[in-house]
């Protein structure tokens with residue numbers, strides 16, 4: 001008998017097969033909560049403390065004695081970050097950790113296609129899984145409140161509905177690999193300047209209508225297994241352990257059972273971290289500098305000080321148990337999930353996904369005289385100009401910096417596709433940032449060029465003059481004060497005198513295409529002088545191929561802007577009415593903070609330009625195609641009857657051009673008369689449809705009462721006021737093609 005049990009136990013150890021001897025917490029046939037309780041009951045106080053804080057830069061220790069696995073996290077959100085040293089940010093020097101770099105999340109949002117978000121999440125999740133990571137530190141979904149935010153490129157734009165639609169499939173895709181998404185940075189982390197001391201002052205209505213919906217969707221529909229708190233403050237407490245955000249809203253109102261992870265170094269105090277709903281502390285390096293690396297992790301706020309606080313009765317073990325339960329849940333769902341797939345890295349599928357998502361995200365902002373697509377029959381000689389045509393950009397920008405297995409530059413992409421048919425000439429035009437190194441990862445490029453701006457311009461003009469088409473590829477890069485973490489941009493203008501250069505090129509050759517590489521809006525004072533403008537984002541490994549797909553028309557552009565492209569900061573609510581970057585103040589504990597009243601309230605993005613009748617350079621939702629679409633009349637029932645849950649709105653859309661193409665048809669809702677001020681219109685649905693030339697499809701939308709509601713702060717609930725509503729259907733927030741009214745009872 002003894003021998004049989006021993007054999008069965010050995011069988012479990014070798015194969016994981018469950019038998020009578022298997023402890024409940026290791027038995028995956030048992031309900032999750034039973035396993036969690038069983039594991040919890042076996043843990044010592046010290047083990048409980050250990051499991052809720054880091055043991056290295058990116059990992060937490062699990063419970064070695066019980067075989068409860070370590071949790072390995074990784075950035076995120078646009079590719080799996082290379083391995084750093086145990087205790088340092090420097091590279092570990094592994095040679096197996098190069099990833100597929102996917103397009104920036106703004107590019108993903110610009111696809112307006114939840115299926116692309118699912119593909120993205122699934123693909124990046126597979127890479128994380130292959131690298132044995134359990135938590136992917138992404139996606140980032142902070143609302144685009146100002147074009148100056150250094151991290152806009154990591155986020156999904158300005159609209160809470162669009163963000164919600166895109167974040168859910170991303171999370172589901174990642175988690176289908178047994179890898180947790182860690183949705184960040186919850187919440188109101190809308191700028192990088194003063195990021196540890198910004199104290200947004202936001203009313204409840206604005207919070208619930210603008211800044212929370214994406215996070216709510218991720219928590220409730222996406223069922224994200226982890227969240228990351230922000231660095232900033234909110235109502236007097238840091239976001240990573242903010243009792244309102246974490247306890248009241250996330251874990252209370254949304255009934256979420258996942259684990260809250262601090263941002264790296266976002267914890268400053270044990271007492272509030274304990275009570276404010278934080279479950280795992282990372283990146284603190286509390287006394288690391290004075291106490292040395294060997295015991296830095298013991299000095300975390302949720303380590304020794306917490307343990308001692310429990311031992312001397314300052315804190316109850318109940319709070320700790322709640323945190324441990326959440327970490328165990330996270331562990332069982334990921335690291336200790338035996339049923340997860342194996343994952344893969346750099347597969348053909350991932351490369352194809354990166355290219356497809358990139359191509360679907362590129363936005364054709366302007367295309368007069370059919371300047372694009374490149375047509376070898378008439379464009380025999382194409383001049384490509386600009387640093388961003390040759391600069392690799394997957395390295396840099398902060399924690400999203402990657403070590404990509406390959407990166408195709410725009411110039412190489414264009415040459416690969418057209419080099420045999422078309423003469424392609426290149427000139428640098430300007431020198432921006434010739435470096436290509438971040439955290440010990442190098443692009444391997446040295447773009448040093450010591451020529452003067454005059455020399456560079458002269459060469460560019462020379463090259464542009466006799467070309468049939470000029471493609472200027474410029475914009476921002478990942479240097480500080482551009483699209484980069486830990487600093488905001490100082491102005492909306494393009495750096496390195498590009499505005500002047502663009503005007504000079506437009507004068508030299510009117511057949512000019514400006515491809516703007518950035519993750520945020522830039523001022524375009526030359527907009528009327530350049531016939532074609534493309535928003536190219538950061539597209540990762542396949543940058544050049546994805547761009548060439550669109551520039552040549554192999555892929556008919558279908559991306560739409562996920563944010564308003566303002567003409568200047570005067571059109572931005574945050575700058576016009578709100579305070580940015582806030583004013584110095586002192587919090588209750590005597591710490592210096594930057595109070596930042598969000599006086600623009602719910603009027604963010606197009607809600608602000610609509611209200612103030614401002615014409616941005618390009619509106620939210622804007623994006624052209626090489627074909628054209630005609631919208632018919634929208635039909636909606638006259639009455640949204642009391643007994644009905646939803647109504648259907650239909651609009652016929654026709655491809656009136658001669659190419660197959662995709663159009664994202666957008667539905668906005670307007671409350672005709674309301675007791676409170678409401679936005680002129682709000683996005684409440686969209687559909688991306690593909691149409692052959694001449695083809696018409698009926699595009700159908702469903703609306704329910706929540707789509708008609710506003711958040712009533714006094715009632716602390718969503719309210720739909722019966723009465724007249726209007727649906728506005730269009731190709732962008734600035735291009736409404738059809739309207740229909742109905743009465744909601």
Ligand code: BGC
Nearest residue numbers: 075076137184185263264399
């Ligand atoms: C960033 C996070 C990131 C973390 C770990 C922080 O500085 O704000 O987004 O996940 O570092 O690298």
